[in-house]
Amino acid sequence: MIKSFFEKVWSQNIVASLSKDVFIMHIDRNFIHDLSGAVALSSILKKNYKVGYPELTFACPDHTVSTDPNSKHQGERYLRCVNPLRKMSHQEGIHYFDFDDDQFGIIHVVGPETGLSFPGALIVCGDSHTCTHGGLGALAWGIGASEVGHALVTGTIIQKKPKSLNVSIVGTLAPGVVAKDLILNLIAREGVAVGDNFAVEFSGSAIRQLSVEGRMTICNMAIEMGSKIGMVAPDDKTFEFLAGREYSPKGKMWESAIGNWKELKSDEGSKFDKEIYLSANKVVPQISWGTSPEHTIGVDEIIPDPLEEVDKKKRDALAAAIEYTNLRPGTPIEGVSIDRVFLGSCTNSRIEDLVEASLLIKGRKVCSKVEAWVVPGSRQVKQEAERRGLDKVFANAGFQWREPGCSMCVGSNGELMSKGMRCVSTSNRNFIGRQGEGSYTHLGSPLTAVASAIKGVITDPRKLIS
Amino acid sequence: MEKFSILKSRAAFLIGDNINTDMIIPMDRYVLAERKDLHQFAFEPLRFLPDGSKNPDFILNKNLFVGCKILIVGHNFGCGSSREAAVWAIFGLGIRCIIGRSFGSIFFNNCFQNGILPIILEEKSIEEVMSVAALFSKDNFLSVNLIDNQIASFQNQLWNFSTEHYRRIQLMEGLDDITLTLQKIKEIEEFKKQDVIKRPWVYLRKDN
Numbered sequence: 001m002i003k004s005f006f007e008k009v010w011s012q013n014i015v016a017s018l019s020k021d022v023f024i025m026h027i028d029r030n031f032i033h034d035l036s037g038a039v040a041l042s043s044i045l046k047k048n049y050k051v052g053y054p055e056l057t058f059a060c061p062d063h064t065v066s067t068d069p070n071s072k073h074q075g076e077r078y079l080r081c082v083n084p085l086r087k088m089s090h091q092e093g094i095h096y097f098d099f100d101d102d103q104f105g106i107i108h109v110v111g112p113e114t115g116l117s118f119p120g121a122l123i124v125c126g127d128s129h130t131c132t133h134g135g136l137g138a139l140a141w142g143i144g145a146s147e148v149g150h151a152l153v154t155g156t157i158i159q160k161k162p163k164s165l166n167v168s169i170v171g172t173l174a175p176g177v178v179a180k181d182l183i184l185n186l187i188a189r190e191g192v193a194v195g196d197n198f199a200v201e202f203s204g205s206a207i208r209q210l211s212v213e214g215r216m217t218i219c220n221m222a223i224e225m226g227s228k229i230g231m232v233a234p235d236d237k238t239f240e241f242l243a244g245r246e247y248s249p250k251g252k253m254w255e256s257a258i259g260n261w262k263e264l265k266s267d268e269g270s271k272f273d274k275e276i277y278l279s280a281n282k283v284v285p286q287i288s289w290g291t292s293p294e295h296t297i298g299v300d301e302i303i304p305d306p307l308e309e310v311d312k313k314k315r316d317a318l319a320a321a322i323e324y325t326n327l328r329p330g331t332p333i334e335g336v337s338i339d340r341v342f343l344g345s346c347t348n349s350r351i352e353d354l355v356e357a358s359l360l361i362k363g364r365k366v367c368s369k370v371e372a373w374v375v376p377g378s379r380q381v382k383q384e385a386e387r388r389g390l391d392k393v394f395a396n397a398g399f400q401w402r403e404p405g406c407s408m409c410v411g412s413n414g415e416l417m418s419k420g421m422r423c424v425s426t427s428n429r430n431f432i433g434r435q436g437e438g439s440y441t442h443l444g445s446p447l448t449a450v451a452s453a454i455k456g457v458i459t460d461p462r463k464l465i466s
Numbered sequence: 467m468e469k470f471s472i473l474k475s476r477a478a479f480l481i482g483d484n485i486n487t488d489m490i491i492p493m494d495r496y497v498l499a500e501r502k503d504l505h506q507f508a509f510e511p512l513r514f515l516p517d518g519s520k521n522p523d524f525i526l527n528k529n530l531f532v533g534c535k536i537l538i539v540g541h542n543f544g545c546g547s548s549r550e551a552a553v554w555a556i557f558g559l560g561i562r563c564i565i566g567r568s569f570g571s572i573f574f575n576n577c578f579q580n581g582i583l584p585i586i587l588e589e590k591s592i593e594e595v596m597s598v599a600a601l602f603s604k605d606n607f608l609s610v611n612l613i614d615n616q617i618a619s620f621q622n623q624l625w626n627f628s629t630e631h632y633r634r635i636q637l638m639e640g641l642d643d644i645t646l647t648l649q650k651i652k653e654i655e656e657f658k659k660q661d662v663i664k665r666p667w668v669y670l671r672k673d674n
Contacts, residue, residue, distance in 0.1 A: 012665070015657045016650050019631040024647060026657055028668045035497065036548065049644065055670050064497065077497055121668070128548040128572055142572050144550035146579035146643070154647045156654060160630055162571075192484055193542035196568045226542060228571045249667035257667040292484055313540075317482060410547075412493050431488040431546060432511050 034061035036126025040148035105378020108346035115245030119234035135216030137234035163273035165198035171280035176462035179214035180445035184286035188296035195227025206280035290321030305329035340423035344375030345409035348426035357446035366398035367456030469640035475535035486546035505558025544573025
C-alpha cells in the first residue's frame, strides 16, 4: 500500500484509537523545560500522580536562564522556574541537563545533537517550536502544560490525526540565501494560517540539498505557517549527522535502526490533502517588516503600502502593523536604522549558522551604535565554535559572545529590548512586544543579521559577499 | 473540570485574524504572575493603552461586554506559542466558548483541557454570528448547545457545528484526560512490549 512519510511515522506510534481520527499516541521522547515543564510536573505531583516513564523524559531549563556570561543565575525567574524543575526532575528520576553540563542548551538544539531525537521518533515538548526536530525526520509537536502533564503520567499524547500537506521546494539557493530565507519566503507567500490542522512534509530537491541544520531551520518555522508539525524524510545526511552521537544507537542496534529509518519516506505516488510548490531559485534574502512572520519581503524590496491592499480586513491588519513598527510605506526596507542584532534561538543558533555568519565578518566591525549578541544554541555548539576560533571572530568584531539559552527570542529570562528599539533577529516571531514592550523585531537569516550589525541598518548580505 | 452542556451569554467579538498568544498573554506575565491573576493581563496589548489605562475602544472594556462567556474571533486565533496561560487568562475572564474561523492548533487542544469549547464555523457563519452579536438589544444572547451541536441567536437563527466525539464527551462530563488514558494502561504496556522488539533504539535504559 502506498503511504506517505507522515502516514508511516504516525501509524508506528498508535497505541489505541478513541474515535475515528483521535488516537492515543506513544511518546518516544518527552522533553520538558522550565516553563510548561515545571508547571506540569508540580501539577501532576500535587494530584499524587507519578512520572510514568522517566527514562524517556529529559528536562532542560532553557527558557529562563540568563545568557549573560557573568550571570550568577539568581533572581525571580530562576527561582520560580529553574529550581523547581531541577528539584522535581531529580526526585522523579528524570534526566536533567543542568546549566553547567556539557549537553546543556536550547532543548531543540540539544535533542538532535545528543542523538535523543531521531527519524520516526514521536517527540513532544511544551513549546511550539518542537517541530524543529522534524528536520531529522521526527514526528514532533508542541503541546500545552496540561498535555505535558498527561504525557508525563501516561507516556502518551491524545491527538486528532492532522491532514497532510506536502511542500515541495525545488531548485538551488543563490549565494547569500539560506534555509531561513526559504521558509520566510514561503510564509510570506502562503500566510501564517496555511498549515492550520495540517502536518507538513517538506520535500523536493532544494530540501535535499540543505544540511540537516538547514532542514531544522525550515521545520522550526512550520508552526509559523500554522502547522505544529513539520518534517523532512531522513536520508544519508541525516544518518551521518546522527552516527556516533551520545544517545544514538550503536553497533547492531544502529544497523537495525538505519534499516527502519530508510523506509521512512513518502512512497512514489503518495497522496496529500494539500500540495504547495516553491522554486528556490529566485528567492532573495528575506526580512520581516511587520508584526507577523507573513509580513515579510525581500531585503531589496519596498515596505508595502496598506492602501494598495483591496481586502479591507487585510488592509486594516497591514495598516496596524505599519503603525506599530513605525515605518514608512513605499520606502525601501534596506537602510532602516537598527539598534540591536540577535543571532540565536532554536531557529538559527547551530554551528552551521555561526560558521556562515562569521564568514561575513572578517575584517569588519559591528557599527558602533548597534548592540549585537551571539547566543549559541547549546554548550556543544559554543564549544565547537570556540574550537574553531569563532568566538574570537565575533568578539573582535564587537559582538557579545554569550552563554546558551532561548534568550531574547522570547525574553522569558528578562533579556529584552527597551521601548522604541529596533532589532534584526534570527529568531522566529516578530509579534508585538515579543522582544520587549514597544520594541520592533525584523526576522532574517544569520547572514542578514550580521550584515545589518556591521552597517547599522537593515542590509542585504549579498553586498558583503566578496 | 467544569462540565459544559448549554451556555447562554452575550457574545463579544474580536475583528481581525491571527491574534497570537503573545497578544493574549505576554510572556512576562506568564512567567511572573500567578495563574489566578492572569486574567488581569488577558489581551494586555489590546486592552490597555501605553500609559496603562484601559483602552475604551477594546470590546471587552465596554460595559455591555464585560463578563461575556462567548467570544467570536476570526482566522487562526491563538496562533504562536504553546503557552496554556493564554487559555488560563481567557478562562479567568469568564469566557467558556470561543467561536472562530480557525484556531492555532496547540491553543485549540489547550481549550479542551480547561473546559473551554472552541467552535469552528465557515466564513459566512462567522460573519452572521458576529453581526448578530453586534446588535444592540438587551436580550441579545447567544446560546451554545453542545448536546445538539447548535448555536442559536436570540432571534432564533441557528448554526450547526461539529465537535470531535471524544472531546465532546470530555467537555460534557468534565473529564480529565489523564484519568481516561490510565484506563488504557494495559494497551500502553502491550504497545511498549511489542514496540521494544520492533524499535529497540527508542527505549533507553535508566542508567544510560
